[in-house]
Structure formats: structure tokens, C-alpha cells
Amino acid sequence: MSDDFPDQHGRRYLVTGATGGIGAAAGRALSTAGAEVVLAVRDLDRGAAVAATFPGPTEVLGLDVSRLDSVRAFARDWSGRLDGLLNNAGVMATPFARTPDGFESQLATNFLGHFALTRLLLPSVTDRIVNVSSVLASFARIDLDDLNWQRRRYRPWRAYGQSKLADLLITDELQRRLDLVGSRVRAVTAHPGVARTGLYGNGNATGAMGVVLRGAARWRGVSPEIGARSVLQALTADVAGGSYLAPPSRPSVVREQRRARHEDDHATALALWERASALTGFSAALRPPPREPLPTCRTAAVRSSTNRKRNTMSTTPSTTTVQTASATYAYRRTGPVGGVPLVLLMRFRGTIDDWDPALIEPLSRNRDVILVDNVGTGRSTGEPRDSMEGAAAGIIDFVEALELTQVDLLGWSLGGVVAQYVVDARPDLVRRVVVAASTPGLVPDTPAPDARVTEIQMKPDATAGDMAYLFYPDTDDGRAASVASDARIAAARPTDAVVVSDRAAGAQLVAASVAYQVPVPDLVARLARTTQPVLFANGLQDVGIPASASVFGATHAPHGTALLYGDAGHAFLFQHAEHFAATVDLFLR
Numbered sequence: 001m002s003d004d005f006p007d008q009h010g011r012r013y014l015v016t017g018a019t020g021g022i023g024a025a026a027g028r029a030l031s032t033a034g035a036e037v038v039l040a041v042r043d044l045d046r047g048a049a050v051a052a053t054f055p056g057p058t059e060v061l062g063l064d065v066s067r068l069d070s071v072r073a074f075a076r077d078w079s080g081r082l083d084g085l086l087n088n089a090g091v092m093a094t095p096f097a098r099t100p101d102g103f104e105s106q107l108a109t110n111f112l113g114h115f116a117l118t119r120l121l122l123p124s125v126t127d128r129i130v131n132v133s134s135v136l137a138s139f140a141r142i143d144l145d146d147l148n149w150q151r152r153r154y155r156p157w158r159a160y161g162q163s164k165l166a167d168l169l170i171t172d173e174l175q176r177r178l179d180l181v182g183s184r185v186r187a188v189t190a191h192p193g194v195a196r197t198g199l200y201g202n203g204n205a206t207g208a209m210g211v212v213l214r215g216a217a218r219w220r221g222v223s224p225e226i227g228a229r230s231v232l233q234a235l236t237a238d239v240a241g242g243s244y245l246a247p248p249s250r251p252s253v254v255r256e257q258r259r260a261r262h263e264d265d266h267a268t269a270l271a272l273w274e275r276a277s278a279l280t281g282f283s284a285a286l287r288p289p290p291r292e293p294l295p296t297c298r299t300a301a302v303r304s305s306t307n308r309k310r311n312t313m314s315t316t317p318s319t320t321t322v323q324t325a326s327a328t329y330a331y332r333r334t335g336p337v338g339g340v341p342l343v344l345l346m347r348f349r350g351t352i353d354d355w356d357p358a359l360i361e362p363l364s365r366n367r368d369v370i371l372v373d374n375v376g377t378g379r380s381t382g383e384p385r386d387s388m389e390g391a392a393a394g395i396i397d398f399v400e401a402l403e404l405t406q407v408d409l410l411g412w413s414l415g416g417v418v419a420q421y422v423v424d425a426r427p428d429l430v431r432r433v434v435v436a437a438s439t440p441g442l443v444p445d446t447p448a449p450d451a452r453v454t455e456i457q458m459k460p461d462a463t464a465g466d467m468a469y470l471f472y473p474d475t476d477d478g479r480a481a482s483v484a485s486d487a488r489i490a491a492a493r494p495t496d497a498v499v500v501s502d503r504a505a506g507a508q509l510v511a512a513s514v515a516y517q518v519p520v521p522d523l524v525a526r527l528a529r530t531t532q533p534v535l536f537a538n539g540l541q542d543v544g545i546p547a548s549a550s551v552f553g554a555t556h557a558p559h560g561t562a563l564l565y566g567d568a569g570h571a572f573l574f575q576h577a578e579h580f581a582a583t584v585d586l587f588l589r
Helices: 022-031 044-051 068-077 105-124 133-137 156-180 207-219 229-236 266-280 357-363 390-401 416-423 453-459 466-470 476-492 502-516 520-528 546-555 577-588
Strands: 012-016 035-041 059-063 083-086 123-131 185-190 244-246 320-322 327-334 343-344 369-372 409-413 432-436 532-541 560-565
Touching: 012 022, 012 105, 022 035, 022 229, 035 044, 044 059, 068 105, 083 229, 105 123, 105 156, 105 266, 123 156, 123 229, 133 156, 156 185, 156 266, 185 229, 185 432, 229 244, 320 390, 327 390, 343 390, 343 416, 357 369, 357 476, 357 577, 390 416, 390 502, 409 416, 416 432, 416 502, 432 577, 453 466, 453 546, 466 476, 520 546, 532 546, 532 577, 546 560, 560 577
Parallel strands: 012 035, 012 083, 035 059, 083 123, 123 185, 185 244, 343 369, 343 409, 409 432, 432 532, 532 560
Antiparallel strands: 320 327, 327 369
16 A cells, blocks of 8 residues: 555546556556556557556546547547546647647547536536646636637647646636535646656647757656655545645645636636537536435336436425524535526425425426525524515525626525515526416406415415415315325425424515505505516415416516416416426526
8 A cells, every 4th residue: 555645445537648657656556555557648659658547546547638529529428537637738838739629639538528528527527527637727818718729829838728728727727617516526726736747749739939848857756656655645635625735845735726816706707618518529517426315215207218207206495504694504406507597486485395396396306406595594594684685685695605706596475575586686696487386476357265264374384284274276286286296295395304484484474465565556556677588377276375466477477477276276286287397497497
């Protein structure tokens, strides 16, 4: 076992560019520590010769990381677990050339090829992804408008620096997305410093900079074995995802590289991810990892990939928290990360445990979906808000805490009112809105709800029969839909589920009552200044909020649409979950 890092028996690593330099040194060290090492190389004979010097089990596979067809073929043939992926292959300051895919060769080899390889192999990775950057990233800039050197005058060193800065930024964005989907995989960047490798001696490191660096490598450069230390620590040490490691002063010391400001640019990293995804043929969305069964898991309905029958097993997404100055927000996130997330806002006295899986599953098949408890509600802490403006401020606070620049909103009942207030307060934050079984306020000619509706709303412990009366029509289909939905929600409900406190419910009632006192001209004015597309939906048999409120909203919102279900009530979105989810998906595209 190596003295520099832990025993690696039972672990499997893939190293690109392993025929020499840092790749060969890192692979040899891993092998010495007991790992199985797969060498991904262009030259199979050279790869076999290097592998022969490793003491442990090896495999040599052909891969030209500069060509997407080679990357895809490699990934298609890959099988088995992968504990660590080391994206090391690279070229430096080469003369201008384009790959068969039309990419500038340094961008293709150093960045895009490894990006594609990572996306394709990610389902097999169990622990670590390491991208190798360079100290020259500190002097580079990303030109998103001409990433591929189609309009600019080609400068080899700038192209090299851009590709290595891209490696650093894309690793940060990958880690952010891994965190958001609940993956345990860590993405880390490392640079080896100036090492005496073939990268400097290939005759392609041109110009004055090439002369300087070749001299530095010759007289002051470290050996590949020392240069590989930062890479090995990135692969094996207990470091945080998103770390950027520099060569350590001593073998056992992990040293974080200090970043220049442009090396920690979240907006550029996000834009780069989307651009790289488009160039390599991927969706920007990152699929969540397969969820392991949890102690609180219950049966949840999902679509079979072969027959669309809802007969497979799923688990409730884990609850996560994010803290702000005013509250700690509890939320669940499911579906592929990428694009504009859909944030779901709950009804009066409801929490994230009260959503029907029959709706959440189809909504999240192709979309990033976030369920949240607002301030002081359910699992979220903080002072419950007793005004719609305050409730909207809570949702805005939550969205900003997740560093989301834009979201779609779907609010049910009380949540639909809150969603409209969010749009009014921060129109820049919201792209599209779905208002389900809700209202802009007290619209004209709204009949008063019957006495039983008010009685049930005031109960802290409403019965199943009470909720069925509020949510479903008193018909055979309505009663059957109520029983089926209750069963699905109960099966998915975690054992530590919480209810809305009397204090939070009281605040919600005050907020609703004040919102219902807004004069009609003010309601119309608020709807008129809503520039976002809004889908108002309800069941025609809603006993609490009449469907006429949805028609009113759609009539006065400049881009409003109304959707009404004739045989459903307040919980139409659960009774017709598949149809409503499909409609929402089309509306949000």
C-alpha cells in the first residue's frame, strides 16, 4: 500500500491519457495501492507497455477522447462499477486543427470529450470524478460566444487556457447538479503544477510561452510521480465535492488551490454546461441516481417504461433543508436537474407530505420538480406569514437560497394565491405559472361556500370524510378517486410526517381573509400586469372555490388560459393526475 493515500483494494479506476506523464504515474500508484486500473488510451500498444509496469490488475481499452464517436462507443461497451474516473488526457498549445466533429482540437480533447465521457459513464460511477486542470486557467477567459474558435484569431495558448478553465468550471457545475439530485458522487478538480511530462516536450507547445514552460519543466519541474499527488488526493482523499486541489507540499497534505475570481463564476459555469451539453448532444438535465430503498419508503405509482401501467415501485424523495436569515426551509426535489425548475406550493393546512405521488411522478419524469413547505409550515422553521405578501416573500427567499435565477410555479388552492403574489412581487423570477383550484381573490358574483366547507376548514383534525367532501364530487367516480388518492398519499407518507401547527394555520387564515378583501379593480389591475403565461385550472364541482374564479383569472390575465374538468372538484389535479400533468408539461415547454 502507498504511504500517500489509503489502501485501494477492491476499487476500480478509469484513467484517460495513461500512456505517460501524470496519467501513467497516477495509474501506477493506484495499482500499487491495490486498485484495478483501466487505461483508456489511443495507442493500445503503448497502453499495454505501460500496463505491464503496474503491479496490480489492469485493462487496456481504446479511446480517442477527441472524437465523440469513439467516446460513445467506449461508453456503450463499458460494464461494471467505476469507483473513480480520472479525466486526464490532454494536449497543450497545439497548432489549429478541427476534429471530425468540427471542434477545435484542444477544446475537444481537453474538455468536450471528457464532458461527454463523464455524462455517459456517470450511472456507473460510485464515488469520484476528477478533472485535470492547469495553473494557466488563472490567466484564461471563456468566450461563450465563440467557444469553438470560429470567429476569433486562433491563439494556441489562449485556446489551451480556455479549455482548462472550462474543466474547472464544469466540475463545479457538475458538483452542484450532483448535490441537487442527491448523488453521493463527488466531482473534484486538480492541477499537477509544472511536471516533467511529454506535454511540454511534444514540440507543439509553441511560441515564447512554450519556450518558457519547457525551460521551467526542465529545470524546476517536478517528476510525474510528484505531479500526480494532487490528482491522487482528488481521487482518494476525503475532500469536499467541488474542491480544486494543488500539488501538496508534503504527500499527506491536501492543499486547496486559491482561485482567481473568474475561476469561481457560477453564471459562466451554468452557461458553459448548457453550451457543452448542446455541442455534445446531451440534454442539459442531469438525471438523479437510482434511489436506494429508505426506511420510510412506501409504494408510489410510477409509469412502466414498457406499458404505461402504474405498477412499479418508487420511494419518497428525501427531505432536504436550506437555511436563510429568516427560516430553514424543508423541501424535496425530484426529476432531472436542468432547465427551469417547477416549484410546487401547497394548499391550506397542507405540507410536502400531502402531494399525491400520482401527480408528482408524471410531473417529474422530464422536469426538475421542487416541493417546499413555506416559512413556519410543516418542517420549515421561522415565523408563519399572516399575509399573502409575506408568504410570497418566503417563497422568494427560498428560491434565492437555492440560487435559482428563474422558476415556474404551480400553486394549489392557497398555494395558487401565493404563486400570484410571487409573480407580482418578482416578475423577473417567474417564467410561467399554474394556478390550480385557486383564485385571484374575491371575484365578482362568487357565491359564499356552504356552512360545512367553512366548518371543515376550521377543523385542525378533519376526517377523511371531511376531506373527501372538500376535494371530490359526491359521485361514484369522485368517491373512488378520493379513496385511491388517499391510499397513495398514505403509502408515500414518511413515518416522521408532520402536520401544520394551529399557529401556522391561523396565519394562513388571516392571510386568506385579507386577500379576499382586495377590491375587484385592484384584482383586475394585478392580473393585467401579469406578463407571464398563466394556466388557471379547476374542477367544475369545486365546493370551496368555484371554477368561475379560474375563468375570471384567465379572462383578465393578458396570457391566461382556463382548463376545467367537468366531473371533478378541488382535487381535480389528483383525480386526473396523468392528464393534468401532461397538460402542465405542454404548457411549461
